[in-house]
Amino acid sequence: MKSVPMLIVVLIALVSHAATHAQAFPSRPVRLVVPYPPGGANDIIARLLAPRMSASFGQNVIVDNRGGGNTLIGSEIVAKSVPNGYTLLMIAAGHTINPSLYPKLPYDTARDFAPIVLIGDGAYVLVAHPSLGVASTAELIALARRKPGQLAYASSSTGNLTHLAAELFNALAGVKMLHVPYKGGNPAMADLLAGRVAVFFSTVAVARPHIQSGKIRGLGVTTGKRSLALPDMPTIAESGLPGYEVSGWYGLVAPAKTPKEPIARIHRAVQEALRQPEVKERLLGVGVEAVEASTEQFGKLIEREIAKWEKVVKPLGITPE
Structure with a gap:
């Protein structure tokens, strides 16, 4: 008779494991918000990666263009979304400039987003x-x-x-x-x-x-090293202005407090895509080099960029048009 309760315990454990496995991220389509109109580099990169992420996930990744407000509209949508990995934001360097341009953003750039993956550097x-x-x-x-x-x-x-x-x-x-x-x-x-x-x-x-x-x-x-998109062109730093560096980078973020599991899964899927020769070639077509970086490295980049552009924007009193 003692074997019956033990059997029940084993069955419960198996069912629990199966349920957990069935809900492994992602179990439904993922929304990728692009805060720009269709046709620009951000949109091109998102649509290049989306089908490859879909293949990796076994779930559709749907590109959702939400242009307007100098990316504020799309960014606010993601900042206020449920932090579960199913709503992502395609960002570029301008994401870290906006805190210095706009005194009252509808979100906090540093606190309301979780970094996922750096996609590439654009010279x-x-x-x-x-x-x-x-x-x-x-x-x-x-x-x-x-x-x-x-x-x-x-x-x-x-x-x-x-x-x-x-x-x-x-x-x-x-x-x-x-x-x-x-x-x-x-x-x-x-x-x-x-x-x-x-x-x-x-x-x-x-x-x-x-x-x-x-x-x-x-x-x-403008980048710190020569660009594969213009391999014979020197950097500004090496041709007359040491210390100068500006990168038009691209990456993916999620709402703050998104769990580690979906962040790691998305990071892995994007990095797998970026290693594909066809993806690298098409990125170079828009002047972007694929990058391999950890989520933590991407987070540090965002922090540095926010501080860097504040030092440029604030003293000049630059305001958006």
Whole structure:
């Protein structure tokens, strides 16, 4: 008779184990919020990864574009979602700039999100109109020092990375180039090509064909090491401005207090995708290099970036358009 209670205990344990296994993450579709309209680099990267994550999970990963408000709308949706791993946010470097631009965000960038995985580093490239007569970062700095306030640089929007990359350049080089904001990278590039502005910190994707055709000059990439997307281009740091580094990185976060299990599972699925040659090649097409980093390393990057951009934005009193 004693064997009967023991049998019941064993059966309960087996049923409990089976139920736990059945509910292993994910057991239903995952929503990937992209806080940008369709068509941009963030959207392209999300749609590149989503089907591969789906294959790894055995569940659909659904890309949900929630553009508007300089990413605030989509970010708020995720910040206030249930922290269970089923709602994710695709972020870029601008995510860490917004705390300095907006005094009253509807969420706390540092506390309301849990880092998951760093996807890649996107270099920007400092480009100049040929009429400027400079062929390196050092030559541009020398010219800007001779002509304070006379050289104009384009940006694709006030307060975004193309703007702040230039202001960081101004600060570290001790120069003053004037800001001319545009509504997008293409109109900014159009005016650079026409010679209406002197320089532009452009995405690689926008600048590369014009560099290759000789219509503009590439002076250096913004990242700490040379970019595979422009392998022959020196870094700005090595070509005249030591210590300069700006990365247009991309990553995934979840609502704060998301359990470790789904975070680890998502991290593993994304890293598996990033090791695929086809994925690496397509990322390079938009100027992004796949990165392998732990969740903890990604969290530290976010902390550093928030502090870094605060030091650039706050003293200048930059506000979004």
